[in-house]
Amino acid sequence: MEHIKEHFASSYQDAPNVIGIAAIENPYPYNPLIDGLDLLVLVVVKEGHACNETEHVQIEGQRVMIRTIDSAGLNEWLSGGENRNIIEWLVRGEILLDRDGYLSNVRERLLQFPDSMREQKQFSEFAGFLRTYLQAKQDLLDGNLLDAYSHVLTALNHWAHIVLIEEGRHPELTVWKQLKRVHPGIYKLYEELTVSPETLEQRVQLVMLGCEFSVMTKMKTSCVLLFNILRSREEPWSIAELQSHSSIHALHVDLSLVLQKLVKREYIREVAVMHELGDIGALELRYMMTENEI
Incomplete structure (x- = not known):
């Protein structure tokens, strides 16, 4: 695998538009982190020089995914949650090429998790929470119990992300495992929804009550970005x-x-x-x- 990494580092060394390259190996077969391939190579180019492009190649028997993104697109990924794996790629990946310390600075910013990034992520998670919670509420009224379960589970996941962001943690890296220590109340609701012996309708209604309270308490702090x-x-x-x-x-x-x-x-x-x-x-x-x- 090291030879493959060296191959990409040398291949892009003289490309003037490339400002950074990171690589991350797949820890387990078919792990969704890099869509089941063996190696991901993330190529970051100067703004305006590439769209979001994906390529699959095979080198020395290893299947490699090459993701090319410009710096503006990378910033959108980091703030918008459109590609949640990007956080793990940049935090855990090996930097192969780094002009002017670009990727090192991005990684340092991620690890520091500044207020501006927290506000964007919290607002995005709250919007997702509100949408799925209200959809679950409508599903219950319409008698669509399985749809209500699906949507309230997604709402609960957004709620968990909000709490982790408030604690200064990236939700892309840790969710329920960390949440059990950070906020056992939400974890208890997750257990009630997924493993409680009560009927499905009772479980959904119980979690909906918790979500209703959360909408009231998290709304103001989660919308600081918009208020500003x-x-x-x-x-x-x-x-x-x-x-x-x-x-x-x-x-x-x-x-x-x-x-x-x-x-x-x-x-x-x-x-x-x-x-x-x-x-x-x-x-x-x-x-x-x-x-x-x-």
Whole structure:
């Protein structure tokens, strides 16, 4: 395997657009960490020089996956949770090429887990939690019990991630094993949902009660990222402006759902303004902090 790593390091050594290469071996056969192949080679290039590209090759009998991403795309992966394995790739991978210490700096930032990254991840997890929790609630009303179970289990997973982020831990690296020590209450709900002798409906309803409480307690702290954006100017923000903001656009969250929930809880307020296109029959809804929250 070392010869293969040396091959990639030398192959890209003179490529001017490549700024970093990391490699991680598959610890077990068919481990999903690198999709069941033997070796992953992550190639990071300068911004604008490549899209998200994947290639499978075979070298010396070893199956290798080559993932090429530009620096902007890598930042989106790190903040948005679209590729959760990226954290483990960068933390545990072996750096083969590192121009100007780019990958070393990325790894150090991940290990430090700065507030800006925590806020993005917590907001993204809360949006996912809110969406799946409300879907589970609707499933129960519709009598779709198995769908409700599936969605509430996903909501519980988002909740676990939020708690780990609050503790300064990357949820991509540790979830239930660490959570049992960090927050045994949530772990107990997980056990109640998965192994309790009660009926499936009773188990789902019990966890839904816990989720209902969590929505109330985690909403304000999980939406700090959005609140800071809304506070950054006096004029209210349109949904389009918020979605295109540099801190949010890479997160792939259901922003409309979060905004409506925050309005109902009176953390933010809705403002109807004249539409920019001049249509007197339609008012555009915009959002700003409530006066007592500014």
